[in-house]
Amino acid sequence: MKSVQSLVAPIRPDVAGTDAPLQIVVVGAGYVGLVTAGCLAHLGHRVITVDADLARIDDLAYGRMPFHESGLEAMVVEQTRLGRLSFSADLGAALTSAELLFIAVGTPPAADGGISTEAVDAVASQLAGMPRLPALIVMKSTVPVGTSSRIENLLASRPGIGTGNGGGGGGGSDTPRIASNPEFLREGTAVEDFLAPDRIVAGFDGDPHHPAVMLLRRVYQPLLSAGTTWLQMDTRSAELSKFAANAMLATRVSFINEIASLAEVSGADIARVCEGIGSDRRIGNTFIDPGLGYGGSCLPKDVSALRYLARQHHLRADILTATERVNSRQRSWPVHAIARWTGNMAQSKGSRIAIWGLAFKPGTDDMRDAPALPLIERLRRMGMSLSIYDPAAMDNARALLTDPRGIRFCDSAEQALEEAELLLLVTEWDEFREFPPEVAADHLSQRMVFDGRNALDPVAWSQAGLQLVQVGRPVSPPVRSERKRVNER
Numbered sequence: 001m002k003s004v005q006s007l008v009a010p011i012r013p014d015v016a017g018t019d020a021p022l023q024i025v026v027v028g029a030g031y032v033g034l035v036t037a038g039c040l041a042h043l044g045h046r047v048i049t050v051d052a053d054l055a056r057i058d059d060l061a062y063g064r065m066p067f068h069e070s071g072l073e074a075m076v077v078e079q080t081r082l083g084r085l086s087f088s089a090d091l092g093a094a095l096t097s098a099e100l101l102f103i104a105v106g107t108p109p110a111a112d113g114g115i116s117t118e119a120v121d122a123v124a125s126q127l128a129g130m131p132r133l134p135a136l137i138v139m140k141s142t143v144p145v146g147t148s149s150r151i152e153n154l155l156a157s158r159p160g161i162g163t164g165n166g167g168g169g170g171g172g173s174d175t176p177r178i179a180s181n182p183e184f185l186r187e188g189t190a191v192e193d194f195l196a197p198d199r200i201v202a203g204f205d206g207d208p209h210h211p212a213v214m215l216l217r218r219v220y221q222p223l224l225s226a227g228t229t230w231l232q233m234d235t236r237s238a239e240l241s242k243f244a245a246n247a248m249l250a251t252r253v254s255f256i257n258e259i260a261s262l263a264e265v266s267g268a269d270i271a272r273v274c275e276g277i278g279s280d281r282r283i284g285n286t287f288i289d290p291g292l293g294y295g296g297s298c299l300p301k302d303v304s305a306l307r308y309l310a311r312q313h314h315l316r317a318d319i320l321t322a323t324e325r326v327n328s329r330q331r332s333w334p335v336h337a338i339a340r341w342t343g344n345m346a347q348s349k350g351s352r353i354a355i356w357g358l359a360f361k362p363g364t365d366d367m368r369d370a371p372a373l374p375l376i377e378r379l380r381r382m383g384m385s386l387s388i389y390d391p392a393a394m395d396n397a398r399a400l401l402t403d404p405r406g407i408r409f410c411d412s413a414e415q416a417l418e419e420a421e422l423l424l425l426v427t428e429w430d431e432f433r434e435f436p437p438e439v440a441a442d443h444l445s446q447r448m449v450f451d452g453r454n455a456l457d458p459v460a461w462s463q464a465g466l467q468l469v470q471v472g473r474p475v476s477p478p479v480r481s482e483r484k485r486v487n488e489r
C-alpha cells in the first residue's frame with residue numbers, strides 16, 4: 001500500500017473559511033464507517049465514531065481493531081492519539097457540536113432478494129428523536145433507490161420541530177438536508193481508495209449550490225484540491241450509480257469466467273485472451289481476471305438488489321440473472337477440476353485437501369459470501385478432509401465454521417500442506433504467490449495443485465514437479481523430479 005501521507009495532504013488545522021476542519025459524526029464502525037472516520041480525521045476533521053456495538057466501541061477506544069484492513073489500524077491509532085478521532089456509543093452526546101453526520105451502518109441482504117434498511121431506519125428514527133440535528137446528513141450506506149429522499153422527508157416531518165433554518169451552512173438544524181454519497185472503496189485497499197478515489201459521487205435534491213452541498217465539498221476539500229472529480233447529481237441517480245457500478249463489475253467477472261470455460265474446452269489460454277482484450281482501451285484490463293467468481297458483502301448483494309428492483313417494476317434483468325448464474329456455477333470449478341484431473345472424485349474420498357485462502361479476497365479478513373465457505377461445505381460433504389489456512393481470516397473462519405468435523409485449522413501455509421494430497425488455492429494472497437513450490441512438492445502426495453485464482457507461476461510450479469491446474473489455462477505436465485516427499489524420506 002502507498003503511504004497514507006503520500007496520498008493526500010491533510011487540511012491545516014489553522015486554516016479558516018472553506019478549508020476549515022469540520023466536526024463530523026460517523027454512525028457505524030464497520031469496514032466503511034471506520035475507514036471513513038479514520039480517513040476524515042486524517043484529512044484534518046474532528047470525527048466521533050458511533051456504533052451500537054458497545055464492545056466494538058470499547059475495543060476501538062483501546063486501539064483494538066474489530067477487523068483486518070490494510071493500513072487502517074495505524075491510521076486509527078495515530079488519529080486517536082492526535083485527538084482528531086474518538087469513539088462513542090452515545091449518539092445524542094456525539095451530536096452536540098456536529099456539523100454533519102455520515103450514516104455508514106450495514107445494509108445486509110433481505111430474505112426477498114432486496115436490501116434490509118433496518119439499521120439505517122433505526123438510525124433515522126433515533127435522529128428523529130433528537131432535539132438538535134446537524135445541518136447535513138450524508139448517506140454512505142448502500143441503500144435502495146429513494147431511501148435518502150425518504151429519510152429526508154421523515155426527518156422534515158418529525159413532530160415537534162420548530163420552523164428550522166435548513167440552512168446547511170454549518171451548526172445545527174431542525175430540518176437537515178440529506179446527501180447521498182455512496183462509497184466505492186474496495187476492502188483490502190480501502191484506505192487508499194478513500195483517499196485517492198476515482199470520483200466522489202454527491203447526490204443532492206434541489207439547488208446544486210445549496211449551502212449543504214458546499215458543506216459536503218468542504219469535507220472532501222483536500223481530495224478535490226488534489227484533483228479528484230466531483231460528480232453532483234440527484235440522490236436517486238447517486239444511489240443507483242452505486243448498484244450499477246457493482247453490477248457492472250460483477251458482470252465483467254462472470255463474463256470473463258464464461259470465456260475461461262470456453263478457453264478450457266477449446267485449448268486456448270485465458271491469460272493470453274485477457275491480454276488480447278484488455279489491451280483494447282474500450283475494454284481495459286481491470287476486472288477481467290478469471291477465478292472462482294465474485295463474493296464479499298457487496299457485489300452479490302448489489303446484483304441481487306438490482307434484480308429485486310427490476311422485479312418490483314415488472315422488468316426483466318436478464319444480464320444480471322445470467323451474471324449470478326455464471327457466478328454460482330464458477331464456484332464449483334474446483335470440484336469439477338479435481339474430479340477431472342484426479343480421475344474420479346469418489347476415489348478421492350477421504351483425501352486430505354489443503355485449502356489456501358478463505359477471505360473473499362486478499363487484504364481483508366472478511367468472509368461474508370466468500371467462495372471458500374460453500375466450497376468447504378461441499379468438499380466436506382463429499383468426504384474430504386480439509387486443512388485450511390488464511391493469513392488474516394482464521395478467527396472469522398473458526399466463528400463461521402461452527403461444525404469443525406473434517407476440518408483442520410492451520411497456522412501457516414506450510415502446515416496446511418502437511419499430509420495433504422492436493423492443494424487448492426482459493427484466495428490470491430501474496431504469501432501464496434511467494435511460497436516456494438519445492439516445499440509444496442515435498443508435501444503433496446498427489447503432486448497436484450488447483451489454482452482457483454491463476455495466482456501461481458506455472459513454470460516454477462511445474463518445474464518443482466507439480467501439476468498445476470488453473471482456470472481457463474492449459475495444464476502443463478509436471479517436469480520430472482527426483483525429489484522425495486517429506487513422508488517418503
Ligand code: NAD
Nearest residue numbers: 028029030031032051052053105106107119122141142183
Ligand atoms: P459492517 O457490517 O462492517 O458494519 C456496520 C456497522 O454498523 C457495525 O459495526 C454495526 O454494529 C453498526 N450498526 C448497525 N446498526 C447500527 C445502529 N443502529 N447504530 C449504530 N451502529 C449500528 O458494514 P460495512 O461493510 O461497513 O457496510 C456498511 C455500508 O457500506 C453497507 O451499506 C454496505 O453495503 C456499504 N459498502 C460496503 C463496502 C465494503 O466493502 N464493505 C463498500 C462500499 C459500500
